[in-house]
Amino acid sequence: MATQSPVTAVLDKTQASQPPRLFLATLHEWVTTVDHKKIGLMYIGYALFFLVVAGFEAILMRIQLAIPNNTFVSPQAFNRLFTMHGTTMVFFVGMPILFGFGNYLVPLMIGARDMAFPRLNAFSFWVSAFGGSLLYFSYLGGDGLYGAGSAPDVGWFAYAPLTARVFSPGHSTDYWTLAVLLSGIGNIGTALNIVATTICMRCPGMKLNRMPLLVWLYLVTSMMVFVAVSPLTAAQIMLLLDRYLGSHFFDTQAGGSAVLWMHFFWIFGHPEVYILVLPAFAFANEIIPVFSRKAIFGYPAMVAASVGIGFISLSVWAHHMFTVGMGAGANTFFTLSTMVIAVPTGIKIFNWLATLWGGKIRYTVAMMFSVGFLFQFLIAGLTGIMLSASPFDWQLGNSYFVVAHFHYVLVGAILFMIFAAFYYWYPKMTGHMLDEKLGKWHFWLFLIGFHLTFDFMHIPGILGMPRRIYTYEADRGWMLLNMITSSGAFFQAIATLLFVYNMVWSYFKGPIAGADPWDAWTLEWSTVSPPPAYNFATIPTVESRRPLWDLKHPEDPDTRYE
Amino acid sequence: MIPDASGTLLSLALLQLHLGWSLLRLDPLDGVKSGTSIFAPAGTPAHTIFGLSMLVLSICAAIFVIVGGLLLFVLIRFRQHPSDQNSEREPAQIYGSTQIELSWTVIPIIIVVMLFLATTRVIFSTQHARRPVESLDVTVIGHQFWWEYRYPKLGIVTANELHIPVSNPATPTPTYLTMSSADTDHSFWVPRLAGKTDLIPNRVNTMWIDPEQAGLYLGQCAQYCGTQHAKMLLRVYADSPADFAAWVEHQKQPASQNPQAAEGQAVFQHNACISCHTVAGTVATGKFGPDLTHVGSRDTIASGAVPNTPANLRTFVDNPGHFKPGILMPPMHLNDHDLDAVTAYLVTLK
Numbered sequence: 045m046a047t048q049s050p051v052t053a054v055l056d057k058t059q060a061s062q063p064p065r066l067f068l069a070t071l072h073e074w075v076t077t078v079d080h081k082k083i084g085l086m087y088i089g090y091a092l093f094f095l096v097v098a099g100f101e102a103i104l105m106r107i108q109l110a111i112p113n114n115t116f117v118s119p120q121a122f123n124r125l126f127t128m129h130g131t132t133m134v135f136f137v138g139m140p141i142l143f144g145f146g147n148y149l150v151p152l153m154i155g156a157r158d159m160a161f162p163r164l165n166a167f168s169f170w171v172s173a174f175g176g177s178l179l180y181f182s183y184l185g186g187d188g189l190y191g192a193g194s195a196p197d198v199g200w201f202a203y204a205p206l207t208a209r210v211f212s213p214g215h216s217t218d219y220w221t222l223a224v225l226l227s228g229i230g231n232i233g234t235a236l237n238i239v240a241t242t243i244c245m246r247c248p249g250m251k252l253n254r255m256p257l258l259v260w261l262y263l264v265t266s267m268m269v270f271v272a273v274s275p276l277t278a279a280q281i282m283l284l285l286d287r288y289l290g291s292h293f294f295d296t297q298a299g300g301s302a303v304l305w306m307h308f309f310w311i312f313g314h315p316e317v318y319i320l321v322l323p324a325f326a327f328a329n330e331i332i333p334v335f336s337r338k339a340i341f342g343y344p345a346m347v348a349a350s351v352g353i354g355f356i357s358l359s360v361w362a363h364h365m366f367t368v369g370m371g372a373g374a375n376t377f378f379t380l381s382t383m384v385i386a387v388p389t390g391i392k393i394f395n396w397l398a399t400l401w402g403g404k405i406r407y408t409v410a411m412m413f414s415v416g417f418l419f420q421f422l423i424a425g426l427t428g429i430m431l432s433a434s435p436f437d438w439q440l441g442n443s444y445f446v447v448a449h450f451h452y453v454l455v456g457a458i459l460f461m462i463f464a465a466f467y468y469w470y471p472k473m474t475g476h477m478l479d480e481k482l483g484k485w486h487f488w489l490f491l492i493g494f495h496l497t498f499d500f501m502h503i504p505g506i507l508g509m510p511r512r513i514y515t516y517e518a519d520r521g522w523m524l525l526n527m528i529t530s531s532g533a534f535f536q537a538i539a540t541l542l543f544v545y546n547m548v549w550s551y552f553k554g555p556i557a558g559a560d561p562w563d564a565w566t567l568e569w570s571t572v573s574p575p576p577a578y579n580f581a582t583i584p585t586v587e588s589r590r591p592l593w594d595l596k597h598p599e600d601p602d603t604r605y606e
Numbered sequence: 607m608i609p610d611a612s613g614t615l616l617s618l619a620l621l622q623l624h625l626g627w628s629l630l631r632l633d634p635l636d637g638v639k640s641g642t643s644i645f646a647p648a649g650t651p652a653h654t655i656f657g658l659s660m661l662v663l664s665i666c667a668a669i670f671v672i673v674g675g676l677l678l679f680v681l682i683r684f685r686q687h688p689s690d691q692n693s694e695r696e697p698a699q700i701y702g703s704t705q706i707e708l709s710w711t712v713i714p715i716i717i718v719v720m721l722f723l724a725t726t727r728v729i730f731s732t733q734h735a736r737r738p739v740e741s742l743d744v745t746v747i748g749h750q751f752w753w754e755y756r757y758p759k760l761g762i763v764t765a766n767e768l769h770i771p772v773s774n775p776a777t778p779t780p781t782y783l784t785m786s787s788a789d790t791d792h793s794f795w796v797p798r799l800a801g802k803t804d805l806i807p808n809r810v811n812t813m814w815i816d817p818e819q820a821g822l823y824l825g826q827c828a829q830y831c832g833t834q835h836a837k838m839l840l841r842v843y844a845d846s847p848a849d850f851a852a853w854v855e856h857q858k859q860p861a862s863q864n865p866q867a868a869e870g871q872a873v874f875q876h877n878a879c880i881s882c883h884t885v886a887g888t889v890a891t892g893k894f895g896p897d898l899t900h901v902g903s904r905d906t907i908a909s910g911a912v913p914n915t916p917a918n919l920r921t922f923v924d925n926p927g928h929f930k931p932g933i934l935m936p937p938m939h940l941n942d943h944d945l946d947a948v949t950a951y952l953v954t955l956k
Contacts, residue, residue: 119833119931199830205807206790206832296807302791303806336684342702367793368804369811372733376726383718387711393673394710397680404697405685415681422673426666433662433725435655435732438801439644442793442828508642508797510828513836520642520824597696605701 078162079577080147083169085473087144090173091137092544097180098132099540101125103533106497110530112518122514123197128179130200131220134316135227136176138458142323143234145465146262148473150238152568152575153256155247155584160240164233172230175223182219196220199512201313202283204294204305209287218287225280228273235269238262247567249586253347256566256589257340260347261326264354268319271358276312279305303368310361318357321453322350324461325392328414331468332396334564335411336403339602342395343589349388349395356385366434367441375434382432389425393418408562409483413464416491420456424449427502442512445505451498455536463490463543470547471557475573479554482546486539493535500528565590565602641824644797648823649773649816650780651732651800658728662721669717732801735814738778742770746785748792748805748827750934751834752896752909762857763884765896766909769843771850773816779847780816790832796825796842804829817844826910833932839910860887861899861955870951873944882935885955895935902956908933920949 065073074082105125108116117125147165151158159165183195196216198206207217242263246255255263283305285291292298294305333340340346362370362378370378396418405411427449431437440446463486470478504522516522560569569592571580588594588602647656746768747754755764770781785794787805795802796815803813817823827838845853874880875889882895890898901907904914911929912918921928924945926935940948 119836123830123833123835197833203791203830206830211790211832299808301808303809337696339699339701341700342707345702345707367802368806369809372729375729375733379725379729380722383722386718387714390714391707391711395707397673397676398700398703398706400680400684402697402700403684404690405681407685418677419674422670422677426670429721430659430662430666433658433721433728435725435728435801436659436662438803439652439655439659439797441802442795506644508644508795508825510795510826512830513826515836517839600696600699602699 078158078166080151080159080162080165081473081575081577081579083165084144084146084148086169086173087140087147090176091141091144094132094136094176095141096540096544098129098137099537101129101132103537105129106530106533108514109516109526111527112516112520112523114515117514119514120197123199123512124195126512127196127199127220131179131196131224132176133454134200134320135224136172136179138320138454139227139231140172140176141462142265142320143231145327145462145469146238146265146323147234149469149568150241150259150262151245152472152571152579153259153566154242154245154250155567155580155586156241156245157579157583159237160245161237165237168230168233168237170230171233172227175226175230178219178226179223182216182223185215185219201309202305203309204283204300204302205296207283207287207305208295208297208300210295210297218284221280221283221287225277225284228277228280231269231273232277235266235273238266242266247583247586253344254586254589257329257343257346257350258326258566261322261329261350264350265319265322265326268315268322268354268357272312272315272319275308279308279312282308303365306365306368307361310364311358314361314364315357317450317453318353320458322353324417324458325350327461327465327468328396328417330564330566331410331414331464332399334468334562335406335408335414336400337406338399338403339590339593339605340395341398341401342391345391346395349391352388353385356381356388360385363432363434363437364441366437379432379434383429386425386429386432393422393425408467409478409480409487410464410467410562412484412487413460413467416487417457417460417464420452420460420494424452424457427452440505442510443505444501444509444511447511448498448501448505451501455494456498463487466543466547468562469568470550471561472568472573472575474551474554475557476550476552476554477557477561478550479546482542482549486543486546489535489539489542493532493537493539496532496535497529498532500525500532504529560592563596565593565596567591641822642797646798648818648821649799650818651813651815652798654728654732655801658724661724665717665721737782737814738780740777740779741814742779742781744768744770744781744783746783746794746805748785748787748789748794748831750789750832751827751838751930751932753794753838753840754788754896757854760854760858762854763886763897764857764900766839766906767841767843767904769845769850769853770815770817771847772820772844773818775818778816780814782812782814785811785813791829792827792831792838793829794825794840795828796823796840798823799825799842802828815842817842820844820846820849834930837909837911837930839906841906841910856903857900861885863887864951864954867947867951867954870947870949870954873940873947874951877938877940878936879938879948898952898955900955902953916949916953919952920945923948923952 074086077083104117105122108114108122147159194214194216196219198212198217198220202220205211242259282291282293286293286295292300294300294302296302329340329346360378360382362374363382366375431440431446431449467478467483504525507521509516509520509522557573559572567584567586570584584591590602594601594603644652645656647653743757743759745756745758753766755768771779773779783794785803785805786809787807789807792805793802794805799815799817800813803811805811821844823842823844825840825842827835831838880890880892882892884891884893884897884899886899906912907914907918907922908926908929923938924940925937926933927937
């Protein structure tokens with residue numbers, strides 16, 4: 045541990061012991077809170093709940109697909125499972141967990157006392173959470189009165205015209221539409237809040253080019269949410285108009301356009317991937333430097349690459365539509381724009397490599413997950429380049445190769461970095477360390493499970509196995525690969541449960557963390573763990589990108605790079 | 607004992623390499639056995655795509671080896687030594703280097719441009735290929751959950767089993783597919799012949815295939831289209847020119863009239879069957895379901911779900927959902943006698 049820094053010395057010490065509170069009082073406090081940290085934790089809590097639910101859905105699907113011609117679930121139940129799994133993972137796990145961390149960390153890292161609009165912040169959370177509840181209520185109330193098992197079965201992408209009333213009678217599609225609509229409203233509110241907070245609430249001395257990279261990336265992400273989620277919200281409203289007020293945007297039986305829906309959906313859907321992955325990069329930008337004891341290599345390039353990804357990602361949506369017959373010209377354009385994304389992404393990977401180079405790498409669990417992320421993101425990027433070549437996509441689009449590719453992004457990269465973020469910031473959030481030994485078990489089990497599942501999933505795609513099929517013929521040679529894939533899913537499930545157990549156990553029994561357990565450099569580590577409602581006893585002033593480094597190393601201050 | 611992080615990453619990298627290697631040299635014979643491998647191309651578009659895929663795969667594999675190797679080296683070489691655990695010495699802080707960063711911006715740009723040019727050639731050679739005079743037109747219409755094939759110039763309508771002539775390089779006779787959908791989105795994917803093309807309502811797409819060897823090519827619908835998306839299987843029969851001509855002649859005949867099946871025909875015509883099915887030359891002219899004029903000569907029923915045997919036909923007519931839950935054909939509620947009669951009739955529709 046480095047020398048006691050002056051910033052930690054002025055910490056507020058008063059919040060240590062409070063009288064035990066009654067359950068109702070605590071509940072009331074959480075329901076009415078506008079504190080960005082409590083809201084962040086609630087986001088994370090509900091996302092974790094849905095992570096377990098959606099993971100359970102994945103397990104059911106993998107049991108069904110383990111052997112050919114299985115009858116473990118019915119075709120319709122399977123279609124509901126993949127619809128709910130996808131929708132939940134994107135809208136009720138990925139977005140809330142990342143916005144949860146953003147909510148918690150952004151004000152702390154820029155030395156602010158709260159978000160710019162605390163009440164909007166609470167509103168956004170409750171709207172999103174209500175969306176999630178509505179989606180799962182559809183299992184009870186989709187078709188008819190509490191008809192059991194009636195969740196939507198139109199896929200998370202809900203392509204027209206399958207969502208038209210003639211092909212999707214009943215209300216399950218409406219539950220899907222409203223759930224996604226509400227989560228979109230919440231996301232736009234939170235994004236607005238993060239942008240306003242970052243622009244207006246930075247502490248003295250924190251110029252834009254001194255902001256932690258995490259804050260930069262959340263700024264870019266939030267801007268992307270405006271541009272990407274708004275069309276989705278518009279599309280949901282148009283779909284509702286189609287279903288209830290007789291318009292025909294997507295109703296092909298009345299002359300509407302199925303391709304219009306695809307454009308609307310993917311103009312959201314593709315940037316969405318980057319909306320999810322940029323926060324994962326953000327975590328890596330904080331964790332990798334601290335555990336290699338080096339400043340991030342090429343800060344301006346990292347910012348430029350992120351902004352570049354933000355812009356380019358808005359021009360690649362139609363690579364999801366290489367097979368809809370757009371013509372050679374459009375296919376060529378979207379091949380190019382998609383391949384170009386490899387350049388800023390490559391810059392990021394190389395800069396992380398350069399950050400590690402010459403460092404003193406400490407393999408804490410947070411760092412192990414980050415290393416796994418680097419590896420898996422490399423693979424995800426390379427299969428992404430393959431798929432961007434549209435002829436390759438004509439063969440492998442909508443096959444299990446694509447499923448493997450995007451799970452490398454969403455699980456191998458994003459979920460791994462989310463786990464890393466938990467091991468890194470849990471001590472700040474709760475005041476207790478997560479158990480490192482359990483964490484290592486979690487890491488290794490999850491790593492093995494992940495690769496068993498998703499490495500081997502590439503090959504059935506190449507052997508012609510399409511996705512979203514509830515069963516397959518025995519003569520296709522896909523069985524062994526599917527067995528391996530399914531067995532890996534169980535490893536991942538056990539590892540995730542171990543992680544949840546670790547969080548609960550450590551909350552009560554974990555060693556006390558102290559303000560700065562990792563010897564880190566950004567402002568959130570200058571206040572006590574967990575931080576008090578007002579974050580800082582006095583608003584800090586900064587003179588460089590790593591204020592705590594300056595305090596700990598007066599002989600080699602960070603200010604010299606400027 | 608939990609293994610050391612950096613050490614075991616090595617095994618992870620080896621696993622990836624092994625997988626990449628086995629991808630690159632996936633045995634094409636395996637593909638032939640499974641019948642649906644994109645690495646066992648049997649037609650021009652599939653061959654062209656296979657060539658591009660190999661190029662892209664090789665470049666990506668090379669990048670993986672180089673960058674992954676570098677990553678492994680760094681992670682092992684610069685790990686904190688146990689002896690160093692308590693030392694407060696921090697490594698030298700390096701904030702960046704414009705030259706180095708430029709190099710790893712420019713090199714990827716060059717690679718991307720190369721890949722892009724190679725890809726563009728394939729896109730245009732496939733989508734803008736010149737159409738030979740000797741080509742066959744087939745209209746493909748996707749339905750929940752079966753395929754309708756119309757040969758407009760030959761006057762043939764059939765379902766689920768597509769017959770086309772083989773094509774050889776000297777005298778290419780490719781088949782041009784004009785594709786649309788009657789209900790939801792579908793996608794036509796026979797991996798050994800070509801990449802997939804979607805069938806979308808209110809829209810007409812085209813693609814071409816030219817199998818170089820006679821035989822059966824399998825595939826299936828690749829766009830989620832509803833409950834029974836999984837069993838919307840594709841069977842493409844590539845026939846020798848003589849076989850194809852014979853098949854065409856046979857298909858042009860009206861349905862066979864077999865006096866022994868007259869009772870079954872009566873049952874068929876006095877039930878709802880004729881609202882949906884056509885049997886050419888009879889009063890059955892429904893368009894909603896597959897054309898049954900020559901159903902007896904097909905190898906499978908229910909879009910490839912089960913072999914075309916009298917027992918399967920009987921079960922299918924009795925309760926179509928038995929083989930394909932979610933199928934749009936309702937159970938016919940016929941008594942055993944009528945079921946037997948209809949089955950006997952359908953079998954005679956060779």
